[in-house]
Amino acid sequence: MKKLQILGTGCPKCKKLTEATEQAARELGIEFEIEKVTDIDKILEFGVMMTPALAVDGVVKVVGKVPTPQEIKGLIQ
Amino acid sequence: MADKPCCEPVAMNDCCNGATVLIYPCSGSSDVGEISDHAGRLLTKEGFGKMHCLAGIGGRVPGITLSAQAADKILAIDGCPQDCASKTLFVAGIDGFASVRVTDHGMPKGKTPVTDSNVRTIVQRGAEALRASELRASA
Numbered sequence: 001m002k003k004l005q006i007l008g009t010g011c012p013k014c015k016k017l018t019e020a021t022e023q024a025a026r027e028l029g030i031e032f033e034i035e036k037v038t039d040i041d042k043i044l045e046f047g048v049m050m051t052p053a054l055a056v057d058g059v060v061k062v063v064g065k066v067p068t069p070q071e072i073k074g075l076i077q
Numbered sequence: 078m079a080d081k082p083c084c085e086p087v088a089m090n091d092c093c094n095g096a097t098v099l100i101y102p103c104s105g106s107s108d109v110g111e112i113s114d115h116a117g118r119l120l121t122k123e124g125f126g127k128m129h130c131l132a133g134i135g136g137r138v139p140g141i142t143l144s145a146q147a148a149d150k151i152l153a154i155d156g157c158p159q160d161c162a163s164k165t166l167f168v169a170g171i172d173g174f175a176s177v178r179v180t181d182h183g184m185p186k187g188k189t190p191v192t193d194s195n196v197r198t199i200v201q202r203g204a205e206a207l208r209a210s211e212l213r214a215s216a
């Protein structure tokens with residue numbers, strides 16, 4: 001089970017990143033869960049200084065941008 | 078529920094039109110390293126940017142390294158000509174940043190008291206360097 005965390009306070013790009021991540025995970029056919037981390041203090045615990053960001057199994061993979069679902073597939077695997 | 082403002086930097090500041098500005102002092106063990114550290118913290122308190130962990134860059138902590146790569150502006154504050162802060166950023170593939178070296182401002186290593194006045198000098202030089210710097214291409 002992959003844990004996919006979207007770090008962001010709820011802005012439009014955060015939502016786009018959530019959608020793109022869900023699409024990527026579905027297309028990969030993997031088991032996954034998505035968690036939206038909206039608390040600034042928790043976001044800072046990742047060392048992340050700008051949003052949106054994506055963490056896979058606790059490891060930050062993207063900061064400050066929204067990759068395509070194709071790019072996210074490469075980050076998840 | 079309405080969307081929140083888009084992609085507001087966690088490290089919000091007023092210095093550079095809302096750009097995300099990250100500050101990396103060397104925070105070395107010498108007097109000039111300590112001055113760099115105090116200057117980084119004071120620049121943060123005064124809203125010029127946000128001091129971030131240089132050690133996290135050295136350790137390639139993903140969230141910290143990716144944040145630096147995505148920053149609009151970066152200021153490295155080196156205590157002495159070893160330039161450890163600047164070199165740490167370069168080695169991590171981060172470039173296009175402004176820098177200030179404490180010993181370039183009449184503060185010799187090992188002979189400089191850590192005073193408010195000396196810290197203030199570096200804060201002023203750092204703020205000037207940030208204002209003069211361009212937005213980073215990789216941001």
